[in-house]
Amino acid sequence: MTLAPWRSPLARALHRNRSLAASRYPQLATVKPDGRPANRTIVFRGFWSQTNHLQFITDQRSQKVEQLQHSAWGELCWYFGKTREQFRLAGKLSLITAAQPDPSLASARTALWQNLSDSARQQFAWPNPGGNWLEKPAFTPDLPDAQIPLPNFCLLLLEPTQVDHLELRGEPQNRWLYQQQTNGEWSLKSINP
Numbered sequence: 160m161t162l163a164p165w166r167s168p169l170a171r172a173l174h175r176n177r178s179l180a181a182s183r184y185p186q187l188a189t190v191k192p193d194g195r196p197a198n199r200t201i202v203f204r205g206f207w208s209q210t211n212h213l214q215f216i217t218d219q220r221s222q223k224v225e226q227l228q229h230s231a232w233g234e235l236c237w238y239f240g241k242t243r244e245q246f247r248l249a250g251k252l253s254l255i256t257a258a259q260p261d262p263s264l265a266s267a268r269t270a271l272w273q274n275l276s277d278s279a280r281q282q283f284a285w286p287n288p289g290g291n292w293l294e295k296p297a298f299t300p301d302l303p304d305a306q307i308p309l310p311n312f313c314l315l316l317l318e319p320t321q322v323d324h325l326e327l328r329g330e331p332q333n334r335w336l337y338q339q340q341t342n343g344e345w346s347l348k349s350i351n352p
């Protein structure tokens with residue numbers, strides 16, 4: 160797969176904002192079954208292999224996973240504070256669970272688990288997210304195996320079909336719209352900010 164044209168401005172933004180930890184924490188919006196939006200902060204975990212699919216990790220028991228069963232559409236909103244630019248990446252989300260039959264996706268999930276810190280892995284052994292509050296000891300379970308992911312650990316992939324890039328710097332501001340066509344090619348146009 161060739162790199163989509165929005166990859167280089169996004170890579171540039173990630174590089175120029177690398178001193179700000181928060182520049183790897185975009186917000187991901189999904190659609191609730193009642194049609195209302197749901198939004199949350201999530202850590203960007205790089206691209207899957209040689210594709211344009213963005214990787215995230217999440218807990219299968221979380222609300223966002225339930226929302227995906229009703230609508231696979233998602234939109235990532237990403238602001239880079241140092242360079243003052245925003246990317247909005249919209250597309251389909253796919254959840255890679257423990258039951259994933261494709262070996263390359265299954266190994267991407269395992270690799271992300273193995274790269275986590277112990278404390279990040281431990282969060283997947285915490286009580287049900289969003290459940291009634293439990294006493295603190297419930298949040299100090301034994302450390303899970305560092306090699307084999309817990310069953311509720313998921314890789315979440317976003318495959319963008321539209322990317323809206325706004326640069327606040329400049330007189331006037333700059334805004335570009337990347338859209339994927341039905342043949343898979345990307346179009347790019349400058350639009351009004």
Ligand SMILES: Cc1cc2nc3c(=O)[nH]c(=O)nc-3n(C[C@H](O)[C@H](O)[C@H](O)COP(=O)(O)O)c2cc1C
Nearest residue numbers: 184197199200201202215216217218221222223224
């Ligand atoms: C800085 C930051 C990073 C986060 N990273 C993740 C993440 O990588 N994956 C994740 O599922 N939740 C992450 N969260 C928690 C989510 O924002 C959210 O609270 C949680 O996933 C439950 O969301 P849901 O009920 O919409 O499923 C992060 C929160 C913050 C503040």
